[in-house]
Amino acid sequence: MKILHTEILIAKHFKNSVFKNSAVYIITLFIGALLLYAAFSGWDNYNSQNETSEKYQHESREDWLKNPDKNPHRMAHYGNFAFRKSTSLSVFEFGMEPFFGNAIFLEAHKQNTANFSEAGFSNSMLRFGEISIAMVLQILLPLLIFFLGFNAVAFERENGTLKLLLSQGISWKQLLFGKILGIASVIMLLFIPTIIVLVFVWLLLQNFSISADETFKMILFILFHFIYLMFFCVIAVLVSASSKTSKKALVSLIGIWLILTIILPRTTQAIGAYLYEAPSKVAFNSAIEQDILKQGDSHNPNDVHYKAIKDSLLRTYKVDSVQKLPFNYSGFIMTEGERISSKIYNDHLEELLKIYAKQNSFSKAVSFLNPYIAVKNLSMGLSNTDYDSYIDFQKQAEVYRYNMAQKMNALQIKYISNKKPGPNEKPLTIGKEHWADVEEFHYEPKGIANVLKTEILSIISIIIWIIFLFVLIRFAAKNLKAI
Template sequence: MKFLHTEFLIARHFKKSVFKNPAVFIITIFIGILLLYAAFSGWENYTNQNETSEKYQHESRKDWLNNPDKNPHRMAHYGNFAFRKSTSLSVFEFGMEPFFGNAIFLEAHKQNTANFSEAGFSNSMLRFGEISIAMVLQVLLPLLIFFLGFNSIAYERENGTLKLLLSQGISWKQLLTGKIMGIASVIMLLFIPTVIILVLVWLALQNFNISVDETLKMLLFIVFHFIYLIFFCIIAVLISASAKTSKKALISLIGIWLVFTIILPRTTQAIGAYLYEAPSKIQFNSDIEKDILKQGDSHNPNDPHYKAIKDSLLTVYKVDSVQKLPFNYSGFIMTEGEKISSNIYKKHLEELLKIYEEQNSFSKAVSFLNPYIAMKNLSMGLSNTDYDSYIDFQKQAEDYRYDMAQKMNGLQIKYISNKKPGATDKPLTIDKEHWADVDEFHYEPKGIWDVLKSEIISIISIILWISLLFALIRIAAKNLKAI
């Protein structure tokens, strides 16, 4: 109890001395205003995007169902839309969401990519990053921590009070711990209100109807950001304790901040992209088209692959023309063509994703050297604004597109006659009630266990970093000198 009492006294004294500096008040208020603005802009962005996505998803569904009697193959080409709604935690962590599209046009025989990203409709300032609560917590608060802690012990050494403190029976461990607690107590004046606002906004967005999955994501979001901030409090005090002067401590801490939050993240992205080069979009689509043409063109009646299918069907059903088959031949061929093109697309996509996974794995490996990258990756994963979530949306949309196309082909096989109508005959169609056989698209974000599985490296990295720093406190307490 005496040990804790001493630590609390040191922490309280540090907190009082910090607020004697008017600059601390100004910076704290400024960051507080930024946090409020980030919460407001995140709320506005979330509600606008989800209202827009929901509106156009329903309009797309309405347009689909309101189509008149039509040939089902025409309906497959008429297509549909898949929209991605944001999750509630994306209010606080924008991640890669502004740069990824949130809508995909789905049609037969063709796989499109997501379009209509926020960056596509914004000016170049978006490239400098938007102000989100996560950005303030991960980038600006560590800088504030370093500003508060650079002279926490170095100043005591400079003015001679460090010797006096240690001579009065205060141990290095007590001093280091007390200073860390003092910096943390100042930061909590911003962090705790932020958490309260964060939780209230999160609850309001879900109408206070929360799931276990979302609750776990929210708790992990708060806990890991708290650990992350304590990490920087420890670094600030350790650097200050080892520096001969406050000036040297400040320069060292600013250097660490620049390396962690700016230099390393951009460098690792560039190196990862260089080491594991991905094909361009044009090359990717071109390679798919080449493989499809090698396999066969379902729209070409003289294509060798599909001609062989035709001959085998005529033999099996013992007829001399496709018009005499008991099912629609064209629909059968379209089903085969859709299956082949979809499998080829998935094969190429998997190869591309392996390259991107190697790029991302390089960045994740560097998180063992940089806790900021680990925290950023985990934060984006929990809020479903990371690259994996975008790919998951693409895959869900592709599964829906394939199912839609094959259902239309199935209707054509079953209901459309092989006999072509005459010039004055009514076109071959089916009743529009069949369009309801295709369900409306609904995007399902990744669950908590999938997120933890994909971000296990980030979690291990953060735990290892904080464990290492606590170990360094013990080592420093035994080896630091007053002079």
């Protein structure tokens, strides 16, 4: 209790000395205003995107159901849309969401990518990043911590009070922990109100009806950001304690901040993309088209591959023309063509995703050197605004597209006659009530288990950072000098 009492006294003294500087009030108010703006901006962005997604998803569904009687294959080409709604935590962490599309047009024989990203309709300033609560917590608060802590110990050394404190029986360990608690107590004046607002907004967005999965995500979101800020409190005090002057400590801390939050994240992305080069979109689509052409063209009745299928069917059913088959031949061929083209696309996509996975794994490996990257990855993963969530949306949409196309092909096989109508006859169609057989698309965000599995490297790196900093404090407590 005596040791804890000493550390609390040191923390209180530091906190009181900090607020003697009027600049601290100005900076704190400025960051507080930014946090409020970020909360409002996130709220507005969330409501706007989800209202838009709901509106157009509903309109797309109505348009699909209102189609008149027609050939089911025409319906497969008419297509549908898949929209992705934002999760409640995306209010606080925008992540990559502004740059990824949130709508995909789904049609037979073709896989499209997501479109209508916010960046596509915004000016170039968006590329510098939007102001979100996560951005303030991850970038601006660490800078404030360094501003508060650069002279935590160095100033004591400069004015001679450090030697006096140590001579009165205060150990280096007590002094370091006291200063860390002092900085943390100041930062908590911003962090705690932010978390209160964050939780209230989060509950409000869900009408105070929350799931265990979302609750766990929120708890981890808060916990990881708290640990992250403590990292910077420790770093600030250790650099200050090892510096001869406050000026030297400030320069060192600003350099560390620039490296951790600005330089290293962008550098690792560039290096990862260079080491594991991905094909361009044109090259990717071209390779798929070439492989599909090697398998044959399902729309060409004279294609070698599909002619072999036709001959096999005629032999099996012992008929001499496709018109005599007991099912619609064109629908059967379209089913086969869809199966082949989808498999080719998915095979190419998996190869592309392996390249992106290598790029991302390089960046995640650097999180062992940089806690900012680890927390950023976890923050985006928990809010479903990361790259993996985007790919998950693409895959869910592709499963829906394939089932939609094959459902229409199955209807064609079952209900459409092989006999082609004459020039004055009604086109071969089925009733529009069949369109309801295709259910509406609903995107399901990744659960907490999948998020933690994806971000396991980031979690391990944070644990290692915690251990490393505790070891560093013990080492510093034994080796630091008063002069």
